Amino acid sequence: MKAVHFGAGNIGRGFVGLLLHEAGYEVVFADVNAELIDALAASDHYTVHEVGVGARDQVVTGYRAINSQADAAALLDELSSADVATTAVGPTILRFIAPHLVIALRERPADAPPLVIMACENAINATNLLRDEIAALSSPEEWPELEARAVFANTAVDRIVPGQAADAGLDVTVETFFEWAIERPPFGNAAPDIPGAHFVDDLAPYIERKLFTVNTGHAATAYFGATAGHSRISDALGDPAVAEAVERALEETSALIVAKHDFTAEEQDAYRATILERFRNPELPDTVERVGRQPLRKLSRHERFIGPAAELAELGRPVPGLLAAVGAALRFDVAADPESVELQALLSSREPEVFVHDVTGIEPGHPLEPGLVSVVAAAKGGA
Numbered sequence: 001m002k003a004v005h006f007g008a009g010n011i012g013r014g015f016v017g018l019l020l021h022e023a024g025y026e027v028v029f030a031d032v033n034a035e036l037i038d039a040l041a042a043s044d045h046y047t048v049h050e051v052g053v054g055a056r057d058q059v060v061t062g063y064r065a066i067n068s069q070a071d072a073a074a075l076l077d078e079l080s081s082a083d084v085a086t087t088a089v090g091p092t093i094l095r096f097i098a099p100h101l102v103i104a105l106r107e108r109p110a111d112a113p114p115l116v117i118m119a120c121e122n123a124i125n126a127t128n129l130l131r132d133e134i135a136a137l138s139s140p141e142e143w144p145e146l147e148a149r150a151v152f153a154n155t156a157v158d159r160i161v162p163g164q165a166a167d168a169g170l171d172v173t174v175e176t177f178f179e180w181a182i183e184r185p186p187f188g189n190a191a192p193d194i195p196g197a198h199f200v201d202d203l204a205p206y207i208e209r210k211l212f213t214v215n216t217g218h219a220a221t222a223y224f225g226a227t228a229g230h231s232r233i234s235d236a237l238g239d240p241a242v243a244e245a246v247e248r249a250l251e252e253t254s255a256l257i258v259a260k261h262d263f264t265a266e267e268q269d270a271y272r273a274t275i276l277e278r279f280r281n282p283e284l285p286d287t288v289e290r291v292g293r294q295p296l297r298k299l300s301r302h303e304r305f306i307g308p309a310a311e312l313a314e315l316g317r318p319v320p321g322l323l324a325a326v327g328a329a330l331r332f333d334v335a336a337d338p339e340s341v342e343l344q345a346l347l348s349s350r351e352p353e354v355f356v357h358d359v360t361g362i363e364p365g366h367p368l369e370p371g372l373v374s375v376v377a378a379a380k381g382g383a
């Protein structure tokens, strides 16, 4: 069994690649970072170091590595005989993966087993986004034939893999916790055997609970923490004012999760407590800059703040905790993060109503709009 995995970064090496390797797949990493690919190609193993309770080291061996930018032909060759293709590149990068996959599907014999395609990104239905990007490169006449040569399954991935020390080489430090939920229906009776993953009939509750609890809470910790002058996530949550602000935002998203899905309030409380403990892990060298990265993506319409806040506002529920988190996100000013630089430029150049529309996708007349406009106006005024 062979898996081609796009994105040999933190989640690629420290989670998806590891679980595929443990499941018995021959893993081929594809990445555009030439230095990383050269290092992987030159080495026959790397180690995933867990930190936290029950931590252990796991060694990944037997992989190959391809520079997908420089050696598209070799990549196509690997894809043509692959069983599985996964990604962990970031949702905004999926459109650059699609051209490789459309060619691979064109060249895949019609009688070969379908290629299982799973995007492992922090976004709702990321695999559907990738499928749509692939379909857009084909014609309406051709697409049904290509689509039949693949199984597209959405997934939810959860493991904190922080930025790695400069001298870590290929090794990756990760938390012990992980969860990989994959939707089962697209596979019929033939789901792949990946012991580290669990297959679920309906992914929506899992991905929403994950994105609107883990990711809302983590990003809120980063933004409130940065505003309060902290650089490490664990230090930020040790600050009672930050912890309280994060808790307020999470109480709001938890109410939505419980109202929409089949989780009890007690289950959601326990889930929330667990994730806050994970963020507090002092052995995880995680920073507010990494966790707050790409604030424009995080402030977009269906993401961790605006997504749940909009739904709650539509239900007539106030969302002061989430609005405060958005306010803190607007103050995220990190010169090394291009989205942060763009965010600050947009904030100074646009009127609040225009900013809200362009950045969050919330339209005038939506019940969340007035609250967002006030938060943006306050951030513009430096309040």
Ligand SMILES: NC(=O)C1=CN([C@@H]2O[C@H](COP(=O)(O)OP(=O)(O)OC[C@H]3O[C@@H](n4cnc5c(N)ncnc54)[C@H](O)[C@@H]3O)[C@@H](O)[C@H]2O)C=CC1
Binding pocket: 006, 007, 008, 009, 010, 011, 012, 030, 031, 032, 033, 036, 068, 088, 089, 090, 091, 093, 096, 097, 120, 121, 122, 157, 158, 159, 160, 161, 162
């Ligand atoms: N790090 C974490 O704790 C978690 C990350 N995720 C998600 O996993 C995804 C990846 O995140 P990380 O691994 O942290 O980022 P990362 O920056 O460590 O890795 C991303 C990798 O993708 C590569 N890449 C960029 N463009 C590419 C292209 N066109 N083709 C092939 N490779 C390309 C980069 O060179 C890099 O090696 C994101 O969607 C993130 O939201 C999900 C759960 C946890």
Ligand SMILES: O=P(O)(O)OC[C@H]1O[C@](O)(CO)[C@@H](O)[C@@H]1O
Binding pocket: 122, 157, 158, 159, 160, 161, 214, 215, 218, 290, 291, 292, 293
């Ligand atoms: O790129 P994003 O959306 O910040 O994703 C990385 C985040 O995903 C999460 O892991 C958790 O699974 C966060 O801990 C981490 O900060």
